[in-house]
Structure formats: C-alpha cells, structure tokens
Amino acid sequence: NAGVMQNPRHLVRRRGQEARLRCSPMKGHSHVYWYRQLPEEGLKFMVYLQKENIIDESGMPKERFSAEFPKEGPSILRIQQVVRGDSAAYFCASSPSQSYEQYFGPGTRLTVT
Amino acid sequence: RKEVEQDPGPFNVPEGATVAFNCTYSNSASQSFFWYRQDCRKEPKLLMSVYSSGNEDGRFTAQLNRASQYISLLIRDSKLSDSATYLCVVNRSYGGSQGNLIFGKGTKLSVKP
Numbered sequence: 746n747a748g749v750m751q752n753p754r755h756l757v758r759r760r761g762q763e764a765r766l767r768c769s770p771m772k773g774h775s776h777v778y779w780y781r782q783l784p785e786e787g788l789k790f791m792v793y794l795q796k797e798n799i800i801d802e803s804g805m806p807k808e809r810f811s812a813e814f815p816k817e818g819p820s821i822l823r824i825q826q827v828v829r830g831d832s833a834a835y836f837c838a839s840s841p842s843q844s845y846e847q848y849f850g851p852g853t854r855l856t857v858t
Numbered sequence: 859r860k861e862v863e864q865d866p867g868p869f870n871v872p873e874g875a876t877v878a879f880n881c882t883y884s885n886s887a888s889q890s891f892f893w894y895r896q897d898c899r900k901e902p903k904l905l906m907s908v909y910s911s912g913n914e915d916g917r918f919t920a921q922l923n924r925a926s927q928y929i930s931l932l933i934r935d936s937k938l939s940d941s942a943t944y945l946c947v948v949n950r951s952y953g954g955s956q957g958n959l960i961f962g963k964g965t966k967l968s969v970k971p
Contacts, residue, residue, distance in 0.1 A: 778959070787945070787963040788902065801958055836901055838959075846892065847959060849901040 747772065749839050749850035750819075757856045764824040764831070766853045770839030776800075777820045778838045778847055779812060788836065794820060827857045859884050864946050864962035872970055875936050879965045881929040881946030890949040891922055893931045895942040896964065902945055905931075936969045943967070 750769040758764050770777050779791040790804040794814035805812065809827075814820040824831055834854050838847035864881045871877050883891075891908035906913065908920040908929055919932040929946055943964040950958040 780959075780961075788959075788961040790950075790958045790960070793958060803958065834899075846904050846907060848904065851901050 749774075749837055749848055751835075751837050751850035751853050753853060754851060755854050755856070757858060758827045759858050760828055761826050764827050764855055766822040766824075766835050766837075766855070767819040768822070768837030768839075768850060769819040770837075771848055774839035774841050774848075776840045776842060776845075777814050778840075779820075779822050780836045780838065782834045782836065782852075784833070791822070824855075827855075829857050831855060832857045861885060861950070861960045862946055862948050862962040864944075864965050866963060866965060868966040868968055870968045870970060871936055873936060873938060875969075876932065876934050877936055877967060878933075879931045879944050879946070879967075881931075881962055883927050883929070883946075883948045883960075885948065885950060885960075886924075886927060888948045888950065891929055892947040892959075893918075893920055893929075894945040894947055894961075896945055897942050902947075902961075905944070933967075936967075938969050938971060941967055941969045 752767050777794045780788040782788045792805050792812045793801040797816055809825045811823045834852045836852045837850045840847045862883050893905040894902040895905050896902045906915050906920050908922045910922050912921045917934045921930045943966045945964045946962040948960050950960050
C-alpha cells in the first residue's frame with residue numbers, strides 16, 4: 746500500500762512564475778490536507794479538501810494561492826506569481842476521515858530565486 | 859498565548875536515559891491529540907495518538923490532561939535512533955471541521971552514545 750505521494754520533490758521557480766505541487770493520497774483516503782513549513786518554523790495548516798470540495802481554507806493566503814482535489818487525479822496546490830517568501834517545504838497529508846490520524850507525504854521543497 | 863507550546867530543547871541525553879516532553883494547548887474544544895516525530899528535512903511521521911486514559915506503545919508513553927490542557931510524552935531506554943524533533947499536535951475544532959491540525963514548533967532530542 747503506497748503512502749502519500751508528492752511531486753515534484755524539489756521545485757525551483759523564478760519570482761513571478763507559477764508553481765504547481767501535486768499530491769496523491771494513500772489508497773482509500775479521501776481527505777487531503779496541505780501544510781507549509783518555513784525554515785526553522787513549525788508546520789502551518791493551509792487547506793483541507795475532499796474530492797471536488799474545499800472543506801477548510803482558513804490557512805490559505807488570500808491571494809495567489811489556490812488548491813483543488815478533482816474527482817480524478819491528484820490534489821494540486823497552485824501558487825501564482827511566486828515571491829521569495831514562498832520558499833518553503835510544502836507537505837501534503839491524507840486520512841480516511843477528518844478525525845482520523847493524518848499521514849504525510851515526503852514534501853515538495855520550493856525554492857524561489 | 860500560542861495555540862500549542864513546547865519546550866524547544868534541545869534535549870541532549872545518553873543512550874538508555876528516560877526523557878519526558880511536555881506540551882500545552884490553548885483550545886479547550888480540541889478533540890484529537892498526537893505526537894509526531896520529524897527527522898531533519900523529512901516529513902512528520904505519526905508516533906502515536908494520545909487518549910485521556912493514557913496510552914503506551916513499547917518504550918513510549920503518552921498522557922493527556924484535559925483539565926490542565928497538557929500533553930506529555932515519555933521515552934524510556936532511549937536509543938540513538940530516537941534522535942529527532944518531537945512535535946506535539948492538536949486539532950483545531952471549529953465550524954464543524956476537525957481536520958485542521960495545529961503543530962507545536964517541536965522539541966529536539968539528541969541521544970548520544
């Protein structure tokens with residue numbers, strides 16, 4: 746049973762470009778969560794999705810960031826017009842229900858130059 | 859007051875020592891509590907859920923005191939492989955969503971031979 750998969754593992758973008766981060770949950774998990782970890786900081790919740798629905802986006806910046814979890818395919822976290830401050834590790838987690846333990850993918854390390 | 863507070867450490871202990879981590883949380887409505895461990899530049903890995911009755915898994919014992927809003931983790935007979943950052947995690951329960959996890963900044967443990 747494959748774990749949570751994320752790709753790419755490393756992503757380099759220049760300021761102003763777009764970044765697309767992908768997450769495939771564990772088999773049988775329909776709940777997906779995105780977290781961001783800045784250097785030397787703790788993980789911060791960004792958004793919680795179920796298939797085709799955003800359940801909680803209280804941690805998402807109001808501009809440039811969006812997320813989706815389509816009926817088919819992985820969940821996508823999209824960052825438009827990236828800035829240096831977006832450089833961080835972005836982790837995706839999944840769970841079979843919202844009150845169950847969350848299991849994390851290996852993360853995508855985004856570097857904005 | 860931070861939502862989840864931990865002693866940042868580092869805790870430097872010899873092999874075989876017993877070490878205890880403490881954590882406090884501010885949201886009395888939180889329902890789920892966890893300890894995760896995170897190795898350097900890796901994803902958080904679930905160590906154990908924490909229940910009001912306390913729970914034990916091998917050398918690891920977790921306790922929850924809801925009245926004091928306090929969580930603890932005890933590691934007995936520590937091994938070199940226990941060296942990591944230990945994250946206290948609580949769910950933010952509001953608006954019907956329980957999927958939003960709040961992470962402490964972590965306590966770094968270093969076990970020396």
